[in-house]
Amino acid sequence: xxxxxxxxxxxxxxxxxxxxxxxxxxxxxxxxxxxxxxxxxxxxxxxxxxxxxxxxxxxxxxxxxxxxxxxxxxxxxxxxxxxxxxxxxxxxxxxxxxxxxxxxxxxxxxxxxxxxxxxxxxxxxxxxxxxxxxxxxxxxxxxxxxxxxxxxxxxxxxxxxxxxxxxxxxxxxxxxxxxxxxxxxxxxxxxxxxxxxxxxxxxxxxxxxxxxxxxxxxxxxxxxxxxxxxxxxxxxxxxxxxxxxxxxxxxxxxxxxxxxxxxxxxxxxxxxxxxxxxxxxxxxxxxxxxxxxxxxxxxxxxxxxxxxxxxxxxxxxxxxxxxxxxxxxxxxxxxxxxxxxxxxxxxxxxxxxxxxxxxxxxxxxxxxxxxxxxxxxxxxxxxxxxxxxxxxxxxxxxxxxxxxxxxxxxxxxxxxxxxxxxxxxxxxxxxxxxxxxxxxxxxxxxxxxxxxxxxxxxxxxxxxxxxxxxxxxxxxxxxxxxxxxxxxxxxxxxxxxxxxxxxxxxxxxxxxxxxxxxxxxxxxxxxxxxxxxxxxxxxxxxxxxxxxxxxxxxxxxxxxxxxxxxxxxxxxxxxxxxxxx
Numbered sequence: 001x002x003x004x005x006x007x008x009x010x011x012x013x014x015x016x017x018x019x020x021x022x023x024x025x026x027x028x029x030x031x032x033x034x035x036x037x038x039x040x041x042x043x044x045x046x047x048x049x050x051x052x053x054x055x056x057x058x059x060x061x062x063x064x065x066x067x068x069x070x071x072x073x074x075x076x077x078x079x080x081x082x083x084x085x086x087x088x089x090x091x092x093x094x095x096x097x098x099x100x101x102x103x104x105x106x107x108x109x110x111x112x113x114x115x116x117x118x119x120x121x122x123x124x125x126x127x128x129x130x131x132x133x134x135x136x137x138x139x140x141x142x143x144x145x146x147x148x149x150x151x152x153x154x155x156x157x158x159x160x161x162x163x164x165x166x167x168x169x170x171x172x173x174x175x176x177x178x179x180x181x182x183x184x185x186x187x188x189x190x191x192x193x194x195x196x197x198x199x200x201x202x203x204x205x206x207x208x209x210x211x212x213x214x215x216x217x218x219x220x221x222x223x224x225x226x227x228x229x230x231x232x233x234x235x236x237x238x239x240x241x242x243x244x245x246x247x248x249x250x251x252x253x254x255x256x257x258x259x260x261x262x263x264x265x266x267x268x269x270x271x272x273x274x275x276x277x278x279x280x281x282x283x284x285x286x287x288x289x290x291x292x293x294x295x296x297x298x299x300x301x302x303x304x305x306x307x308x309x310x311x312x313x314x315x316x317x318x319x320x321x322x323x324x325x326x327x328x329x330x331x332x333x334x335x336x337x338x339x340x341x342x343x344x345x346x347x348x349x350x351x352x353x354x355x356x357x358x359x360x361x362x363x364x365x366x367x368x369x370x371x372x373x374x375x376x377x378x379x380x381x382x383x384x385x386x387x388x389x390x391x392x393x394x395x396x397x398x399x400x401x402x403x404x405x406x407x408x409x410x411x412x413x414x415x416x417x418x419x420x421x422x423x424x425x426x427x428x429x430x431x432x433x434x435x436x437x438x439x440x441x442x443x444x445x446x447x448x449x450x451x452x453x454x455x456x457x458x459x460x461x462x463x464x465x466x467x468x469x470x471x472x473x474x475x476x477x478x479x480x481x482x483x484x485x486x487x488x489x490x491x492x493x494x495x496x497x498x499x500x501x502x503x504x505x506x507x508x509x510x511x512x513x514x515x516x517x518x519x520x521x522x523x524x525x526x527x528x529x530x531x532x533x534x535x536x537x538x539x540x541x542x543x544x545x546x547x548x549x550x551x552x553x554x555x556x557x558x559x560x561x562x563x564x565x566x567x568x569x570x571x572x573x574x575x576x577x578x579x580x581x
Contacts (some may be wrong), residue, residue: 005502005554006469007578011544014465014576016500016556030054037480041419042468043487043497058486062234062258065251068202069215072208074187078171079215081148081186086116087223090147093121095134096310097153097205098301100294104206104240105152105173107270108233110314112213115228115336121146122314124307127370131398132433134161143168152203156190157426159183165187173212175205176428177410179418190430201246202493206240207255217232234259235268236313237426242286243294245430247493256489261283270312273325286447286489299331302370303338318542339371343378346389350379357449358456360385363399363441367391373400373431380404382539384463386452388445390437397424401432405493406458408450412451416444467556468497473504473526476570481561490558501529501555501572503580505549517542517574531557531572545577 004018016514019027023045028040033051033378041054049057056064085092092113096106106122113120123142125135132156143165144150153236155162155172162170162183170185189208191200203211210233219229220419238259243253248256264283266272271293275284278292298307304327312324346362360383367375372389379387386409390399403409410427417425421444425434476499490496501521507528509519509569517536522528536542545553557574 005470005500005578006581007554008565009544010465010556010576010578011541012465012539012576014463016467016554016576017464018467019469036242037401037483039469039471039480039497039499040253040483040487041204041495041498043484046468047494060257062231062251062254065254066214067211067251068578069157069211072189072200072211073193074189074190075212075215077172078187079212079219080188081169081171082150082212083216083219083223083546085148086113086118087225089118091121091145092118092473093123093142093146093149095123095125095138095142095149095154097132097152098124098127098306098309099153100243100297100309101205101240102153102242102379103297103301103313104236105209106310107149107313108209108213108236109152110310111236112216112228112230114316116226122307122310124301124310126306127301131435134158136161136164139170140164144500152209155183155185156188156193157183157424173205173208175201175203175208176426177414179414197208202249202252203248204240204244206237206244207246210234210237210255217314232262232267235263235271236449238263238286239271239289239293239297239313242489242491243291243297245290248286248489248491249493253489254492256286256289256491260286260289260366260489268313269318270315270324273318273321274312274386276322277325277329282561282568285413285560286491287560290491295335296332296375297326299335302331302374303335303368304328304331304495335371335374338368339374339378341377342367342371342389342391346375346379347382350383357445358452359388359445359449361388361390361441361445361448363390363392363397363438365392369398372398373402375398376402386456387446388434388448390436391442397434397436397441399434399436401427403432407452407455409452412448415451416448418529419447421447465556466495466498467500470498470502471499473501473521473523473529476529476559476572478561478568478570481559481568481570485561498542498556498557498558498575499572503552505552506545506550509543509546509548511537511546515542515544519548519574521543521553529570529572530562531555531574533557533574536574541574541577553577554580 004016007016027042027045031038034054094106096102137162149170151172156174156178162185174190182188220227238256244510297309315321349362350360360379367383369391374392376387386403387403390397408429409430413425413432416422423435504521507520512518515535515537517533519531520528556576557572559566562571
C-alpha cells in the first residue's frame with residue numbers, strides 16, 4: 001500500500017492512508033449527479049448515501065427518522081405508568097447516574113413534568129460513597145415516600161437494589177448492556193436488553209427517555225390532555241448523545257442536528273450559563289458539547305457534588321444557573337489538575353510494564369475514582385488500545401474502561417463479572433465501569449485481553465491516520481464549511497473529514513497555555529490559515545513544530561469555523577504533520 005503524500009511515519013509515528021479508490025470513484029460520480037462539492041460527496045459515499053438520498057441525508061428530519069417507541073420492549077408499560085402517576089398526582093422519584101447522560105436524562109423528565117405542573121424528587125448517588133447505580137439504602141428510602149421510581153441511565157443490572165423498592169413500582173430507562181435476567185421491576189426499557197434486536201442499540205439513555213416521553217405524550221393526547229413540548233427538549237438529548245459518545249447515526253443524527261439548533265436559541269438557563277463560563281462565543285457544535293460543556297457537567301459527579309450537573313441543566317432561574325455553572329467550572333479546573341497527575345502516573349506504569357497485552361491498564365492506591373474514566377480515555381488516545389484505569393482504596397479497586405471503535409468493551413467487562421473476576425461491572429460498547437478486589441486485578445486484565453483478542457485482530461489501520469482527501473488552503477472556505485456541516489454532525493461512528501494540506505510553509509508557531517500549539521501556514525499565492533493542535537505539547541507533535549517557522553510540512557487535520565471580530569473564519573484542528581522531504 002502506498003502512503004498518502006508518501007508519509008509512512010509522521011511526527012506522531014503514523015502511516016497516512018488516503019481515500020479508498022473505489023470510494024473516491026463513487027464520490028466523484030455522486031458529485032457529478034448531485035452537483036455537490038467533492039469533499040461533501042466523499043462523506044456521503046462513505047456513509048453509503050446514494051444520489052437520490054443525498055438531500056434528505058443533508059437535511060435530516062426527526063419526523064422521518066424517529067422510530068416508533070413501542071418497538072422497544074416494556075415501553076407500553078413504562079409510559080402508561082408514568083402517565084398514570086402524573087394524572088393521579090402521585091409522587092415520582094428520579095434516580096439518575098452522575099454523568100452527562102444521567103444528568104440530561106433526569107433534566108428531560110424534570111422539564112417534561114414541570115410543563116405538566118408536576119415536580120419530582122431527584123436522587124443522584126455519590127460516586128465515592130455509593131458508587132454507580134441504585135443501592136439498597138437509597139432505593140428503600142425513596143420507596144417510603146414515592147409511588148413511582150424512575151431509574152435513568154442505570155438500573156438494568158441492579159437486581160438486589162431495585163428489589164428493595166417493593167411494593168412500589170420501578171421503571172428503568174437505560175441503555176447499558178443487559179444480562180440474561182432483568183431486575184424485579186415493572187418495566188425495563190433498554191435497547192441493549194438481551195432480548196432486543198439491537199436496532200436501537202446506538203441510543204444513549206437520554207434518547208431512550210425522549211422516546212418514552214414521545215409515547216407518554218401520545219397517551220396524554222389520547223386521554224384528551226395537553227402535552228408538553230418535546231422539541232424544546234432536544235438540546236438535552238443532543239448534549240447527552242455527544243457526551244456519552246453515542247454513534248451519530250440514524251435518529252441520533254437528527255437528535256444532535258436539531259438539538260444544536262435549539263441550543264443556539266439560548267433558552268435553557270443552565271446551558272446558557274455553562275456556555276458562558278466555557279467562553280463559547282459561537283453557535284454550538286458537536287465538538288463544543290463533547291469538549292467544553294460535557295466535561296463541566298461531569299465535574300460535579302467526578303470531584304464535587306454529584307447532582308450539580310443535573311440541577312444546572314434543569315434549573316429555570318438564570319441567576320441560580322450562573323451560580324451552579326460557576327461551581328461546575330471551578331470543579332472542572334480541580335478535576336483537570338487531579339487528572340493530569342493520575343494520567344502521568346498511569347502512562348508511566350503502562351510503559352514500565354511493557355506488556356504485549358491488548359489492553360492498556362493501570363491501577364494504584366489513592367487514584368481519585370472521579371477521574372479514572374477520563375484518564376482511561378486519555379490512555380486510550382495515547383496507546384490506541386482499549387484502556388482500563390483503576391483507583392484502589394482499602395483493597396477494593398474502582399475503575400473505568402474506554403474502548404476503541406469496533407471493540408465491544410462493555411460486553412467483555414460484563415463477562416468478567418459473570419466469571420467472578422469482578423465484584424461487579426457493566427457498561428456499553430465504548431465505555432464501562434468495574435469494581436474489583438485488588439488481588440484479582442492482574443488476572444482480570446489478562447482475561448480481558450483474551451476476550452478482546454478476536455475483535456482487536458479484526459481491527460484494521462489502528463496505527464494509521466485516515467485522510468479523506470487533499471485540500472488547498474484557497475479551497476478551505478467558509479462556504480465549504482457550511483456545506484460540510486450539513487453532512488454532519490460528526491462524532492462517534494461518523495468521523496469528520498480529515499484533509500491533508502500538502503507542502504505548506506509554516507509562517508509562525510507558538511504555544512497556547514501549557515499544552516496547546518497554535519500555528520499559521522500557507523501555500524504559494526494563498527492567504528495564511530490558522531491551525532490549533534490541542535494538547536500537542538504533551539506529545540511529539542507540538543515540540544517538533546514549535547521551531548518550524550520557515551520550514552515546509554504536510555499537514556493533516558479537520559476544519560472548523562471560529563468567530564473573530566464578529567466574522568466567521570476557517571481554522572484547522574491539526575492532528576498530524578510530516579516534514580516535506
